[in-house]
Amino acid sequence: MTRSPTRRLLALALASALSAPAWAQFAPPAATPSSPLPAPAASPEAFTVSDIRIDGLQRISAGTVFTYLPIERGDTVDQPRVAAAIRALYKTGFFEDVQIGRQGGILVVTVKERPAINKLTITGNKDIKTEDLSKGLKDIGLADGETFDRMDLDQVTKELTRQYNNRGKYNVEVTPTVTQLDRNRVDVTITIKEGKAAKIRHINLIGNEKYEEKYIRDDWESREHNWMSWYKRDDQYSREKLDGDFEKLDQWYLDRGYVDFARDSVQVAISPDKRDMFITAGVTEGEQYKISDVKVSGDTVLPREEVEKMIFVKKDQIFSRRVLQATTEAITAVLGNIGYAFAQVNPVPDVDREKRTVGIDFQVVPGPRVNVRRIVFKGNNRTADEVLRRQMRQFEGSWYSQVAIDRSKIRLQQLGYFETVDIETPQVPGSSDQVDVVVNVKETTSGSFLFGVGYSQLSGITTSIQLTENNFLGSGNRVSVAAQRSSYQKRYDFSFMNPYFSDNGMALGYNLWWREFDYSDFNVAQYSSNSGAAQAIVSLPITEYDSVSALLGIDTNEILAFQGTTPQVIVDYIDAVGNRTFHSWRAQLGFSRDTRNNAIFPSSGTAQRITVESTLPGSTVEYYKIEYDFSKFWPLGQALVLNTRLDLGYGDAYGKDFTRTLPDGRVVTASGLPFFENFYAGGVSSQGRLRGYVDNTLGPRATSVFGFPQPIGGSLKTIGSLEMFFPKLFDSNAARISAFLDFGNVYKDVDSFSASEFRASTGVALLWRSPMGPISISYAFPLRDKVGDETERLQFTFSGGL
Structure with missing residues (x-):
């Protein structure tokens, strides 16, 4: 599974947060311009705190420090308790340095604040979108107004370099720049020079004796440089893409009965200039297996003979994982269309390596029959819910049906009002037999407005105005008004269409127009x-x-x-x-x-x-x-x-x-x-x-x-x-x-x-x-x-x- 940049940065944030801070010693603080008093003498002996003084604060208030400091006036402190207080202040992330000493009965806490990020700028990135980068950086505290930590920035630099390396860009340069400002602030700029992805010059499979390499790699995304690479970019190396191709390699052999197929080794070499990649994989094909027996077990819900008709696997056929998957999907789809949204069909193999056969037991686990509790629409800021709801073929209060949901999605797309339509079916919390249908749409322009002024020797000055709206006021009605006038032409058009004049979907519309063409x-x-x-x-x-x-x-x-x-x-x-x-x-x-x-x-x-x-x-x-x-x-x-x-x-x-x-x-x-x-x-x-x-x-x-x-x-x-x-x-x-x-x-x-x-x-x-x-x-x-x-x-x- 490909991990997004945001997920990787979140993982980085967790690693950074768990790194142990350095402990300051129970030692006297150094004198500063804001605290010209002589440094207090160190003392390992316990004493009672008569007062607490905070030195070194600029932006952070003393009240904030007292909130996190686990020591109050009147407490008796010793070396372990002071060490615990230092750890507590470090964990806030506000300070680069924390020292605690004493001056008589006064506990003196001297801190050095981390600077605040005034502005974070990212430039040069194309492969990773700026919004994804910004969100990931914000999750670890690198954002405008946040406290700056150099360690986080260094880790982000390494992580970004690794991300681009996985995309085949080994010449990438990630350069962070920190500019000091007044009032303990900094500007952070991350400049990325992505460079060009390394191109795959050669792919070699070793050990494939029964099939030619050109057939095995026919549907791979990773290909050697070819004449269509300028468009498909299939010659650009990507680790995620190559991993997917190796999964296709496994699938290719398993679809042809080679149950014992194995990848022995994978070597990826890069040229000294980091522009060319050479990929070598060693495989062991093994022997071909056949199907020895097929049966169905578990709660089939439907009559067993009906389920057996959906099985594409037959005795004495060559084993094929693709056929097994098609069978499980067919049975699952049929159960899903009658309400069993969480149905599972598990093909359990019984491998006999001496006879080179595999027996298959399709175990059916239907789960509870699921009812749709509610249908929710999101993203339709302009279009009324009613317009979307009348396109739905899945209804509230009825049994879940995957076919009805798929058809609902297509009908919504056919409206032409939305750029994207996505449907989710989350389970209702606390209920095993209910789901909600959540329809997420992204609206797009559903009409056009045109106003123009022109001039020609033939017609002189021409003015025209046209308004066409296929989703008038979000109602789903279509309205078009147009007028054009020149010295030789007059044109006036009006049309209206209500696609749901009646509840059964009857549409009713009108057209009116008048046109005068003098030439x-x-x-x-x-x-x-x-x-x-x-x-x-x-x-x-x-x-x-x-x-x-x-x-x-x-x-x-x-x-x-x-x-x-x-x-x-x-x-x-x-x-x-x-x-x-x-x-x-x-x-x-x-x-x-x-x-x-x-x-x-x-x-x-x-x-x-x-x-x-x-x-x-x-x-x-x-x-x-x-x-x-x-x-x-x-x-x-x-x-x-x-x-x-x-x-x-x-x-x-x-x-x-x-x-x-x-x-x-x-x-x-x-x-x-x-x-x-x-x-x-x-x-x-x-x-x-x-x-x-x-x-x-x-x-x-x-x-x-x-x-x-x-x-x-x-x-x-x-x-x-x-x-x-x-x-x-x-x-x-x-x-x-x-x-x-x-x-x-x-x-x-x-x-x-x-x-x-x-x-x-x-x-x-x-x-x-x-x-x-x-x-x-x-x-x-x-x-x-x-x-x-x-x-x-x-x-x-x-x-x-x-």
Whole structure:
């Protein structure tokens, strides 16, 4: 087990406190400027104390000394009692020197105070956090305002050096500096030069005859220097890490039946410059053992035949400690889910070395059935307890269930309100059959606030304000308000969602928005629109992981085309419909399944959603859209998580086509998905994400009368990505780096689909959940780009949702 720096310093404190102080002699005190009297004569004879005088005090009051001094006026003292008084004053830790003498009948106590620490400063430390160091130093009395003891400082210096040596840093320099100040005070500075960790140049196993070393060391954390060491740092020597690898070595052989396996010797050598490490281990493999018999004993609680079905160990199999452990965990988990929180399953081996066999007896000790007394939440300073409690699947007053507790943790993580969630189950004092469930959370930003002022030649001064809060006032409700205004654009949005409108988890929300675009961005076709909508949303969970949703709303969209600049296909569509204002009754049905272990930065699980949206009969244009979004996270180890994502969309008209003959004799037709509902691709937005290309610029383009090609989107969207996350690159739960490959495109319709038109890009991205909101920054290299594509390598979004 790895011991933390704090625990080591606590042990050091105990050792320091038990060190015996030096005894002063029963001798006359030396004369000092504050006590100019002549030194009293020493006397080994007992005498009665008529008075007590304290000399040498500066900061400490005489009353404090009298509190610890075991002698009072009128006492008769002799040499042993004076020695005991000196020990008592030394034990206070306040004094560097204590002498006791007499002047007639007056007992004279002369002390030299230890200085007080004015300020303690630690610099240069990276491997050991400052807060951990400061806490450990405070535990042994090295802190601001405490009494300074040089012996403690020397011991801390040695301990820190040893700590860094265990981390492979043998060039570390720990330099304490003590600066004397007035009024018997000191400043203490501990300067640490950590240096670089020694690198493992060679690992050698001796005695492994049945298996090659490369297979044995496949999952070791300690590795020889290799091309990935810059990232994994697996070539840096650490004693704790090496000890863990040797435990894996033992496990490796025991999993393959070598019961008598032993490590004979371990040698760790370091180069003269203390930069290279050489590790050699001698082993004895022994013989391979098989299972001779398997049985279950003890109080199984459940029918014995049910417990026997959980046993993975079979007669005549090769012995494997891993299989034994899996069996004990399986039985323990089942008992834990029905209330036996402290159940134990002990596999007792019966080794026959002559026959090379092992018999296993699984002894079941269920312990008392445990009830959950109380569920307590800590760390939710802003979020109401009710918001957390409704996510719990473990309930107060019910039997303990480890499955319910594990699921509760995942549901809390999926809220997105917390950086970390930890659940403890301490036993109720004085009770063997009750536990409390203590949920410790660390809150993080659950929303974003954005205010901006900008200027461009196109739009002039632009002001925008947006407030999004997923945990409004700690209630768990989601509220979003946004307003943006410029000389060409006005936009107002409001949305509200109550995820627990009813006790059974039904969610109810509303969307209201109004948008006026006098001139669109250059990234999409140029036309103006005035649009607004009012929508109601209902969502209902149907299983622990699945939910269905429905939306019903009404919207209006007025399109204004500009002769000469708007693409001709858009002008013809509006002319064919014969109405520039589109009114719609809109309905949407959705199904989603989410098994991710975390809503912010998941490392496993799947999230998928399918939605079918349609305008209802009687709308100006009758059409439908189908979208499917799939995302799966594959944990490839502690340092790697692979995300595979697919984003598909398709839309078409289901009502009649519009055909008109214009005054100039041209016949125009409006069919298929309306142009203002087209899918777009390119950029870093969550819909149609294909980094490395300018937002919304991929796919079909159309020209205006003036011949300027403009993106108009398409009715078919096919986007995919492979993204490798490196969650351990930063020591933070709020940021991570990824490497990605994005691919896909949008097409006019299904008949236009061609894989040869796929665009692709690769690059790296930084995802950071900052205090002001989520930030995504990517640097991409476009692949398969063609003439006319608009590329952009560096892209970022703020509060765009990670």
